[in-house]
Amino acid sequence: MTNNFKEKLGQGGFGAVYKGKLSNGRLVAVKMLSVSKTNGEEFMNEVASISRTSHVNVVSLLGFCLRGRKRVLIYEFMSNGSLDKFIYKTRDETLSALSWDVIYKIARDIARGLEYLHKGCNTRIFHFDIKPHNILLDENFCAKIADFGLAKLCPRNESIVSLSDARGTMGYVAPEMWSKSFGRVSYKSDVYSYGMMLLEMVGGRKNINGEASNTSEIYFPHWAYTKLELDDDLRPDMEMSTEENEIAKRLAMVGLWCTQTFPNDRPTMSSVIDMxxxxxxxxxxPPKPLLSSPTRSPPEYSI
Known part of the structure; x- marks a missing residue:
């Protein structure tokens, strides 16, 4: 299917992804999972959660293989790869910059996909690893949520989950994921990760600035809030029209609401779509964010 693993599409914490082709000519992405310390828990999470979904903004699982210790997942092929390749100022110069209309469309696509996972399935699905690397883009830049290795399923009438371990990626992990003093873990943890990703899409850089001289510069929501408060350009490195500035400002404000420290202060994904x-x-x-970064303490748990 992969022509002896000829074309590698990417590498993550759970394994490598290769381009493949089915016998009918359809292109696919073949994810070969590494031998796991958790006895294949991420494989079961992925199959159990994504097999329950059917939504234009959630990547489709076409099949899987389980033979001995070998675990393989077969997905629809997304020709433009992951969102992280396009949104940072440091991107490969061979890739065209996304227009603000496309950035806005992608933000809305992801919001609709998350709303579906949180309230549109028979079983609620909390993703717990929303970040640009896990958002895939098709040939028309339609965005789809991928990588459900850390997902958690719960009944539709429940919104709080109990986790035995912290999960997620540093910079996108909600405060309550690493300290109960901030609140209970719920679908609002995905809302926080989504918000941080929105701020990255607006700012064109990673949400943790290791070269910053003080914590208020390091914590990304504070940077975005200061820009809005002073009516500064959110992207001084770009020439932007009035309409483009409006899109950037809207996304930044939604991102700041989503990254509120306490889960109860964050909107639902339905409210995000309304905004x-x-x-x-x-x-x-939105209220002014905390001046310190709660995301510098926990380790990085995934790709």
Whole structure:
């Protein structure tokens, strides 16, 4: 199927992904999972969660293989790869910059996919690893949520989950994931990760700035809030029209609401979609974020 693993599409903490072709000519992405210390838990998570989904903004699992210790997942092929390749200023110069209309469309696609996972399935699915690397783009830059290795399933009438271990990727992990003093772990943890990703899409850089001279510069929401408060350009490195500035400002405000420290202060994904699609005048200025970064303490748990 992969022509002896000829073309590698990517490498992550759980394994490598190769380009493949089915006998009918359909292109696929073949994910070969590494030998796991958790006895294949991430494989079972992925199959159990994604096999329950059917949504235009969630990547489709076409099949899987389990033979001995070999575990393989077969997905639809996404020709433009992952979002992280496009949004940072440090991206490969051979890749065209995304227009603000496309960035806005991608933000809305991801929001719709997450809303579906949280309330549209028979079983609620909490992803717990929303980040640009796990958002895939097809040939039309339609965004789809991928990589459910850390996902958690729970009944539709429950919104709080109990986790035996912290999970996620440093920089996107909600505060309550590593300290109960901030609140209970729930679908709002995905909302936080989504918000941090929105701020990255606006700012064009990673959310942790290791070269910053003080914590207020390191914690990305504080940087975004200061820009909005002073009415500074969110992207001084770019020439932007009035309409493009409006998109950037809208995404930044939604991102700041989503990254509120306490889960109860964050919107649901349904409310996020309303903010993205409604009038700018209806979006209230979010409260000022904390000046310290709660994301520098936990280790990185995934790709």
């Amino acid at each position: 993205l699609e409604g009038s700018m005048d209806s979006i209230q200025i």
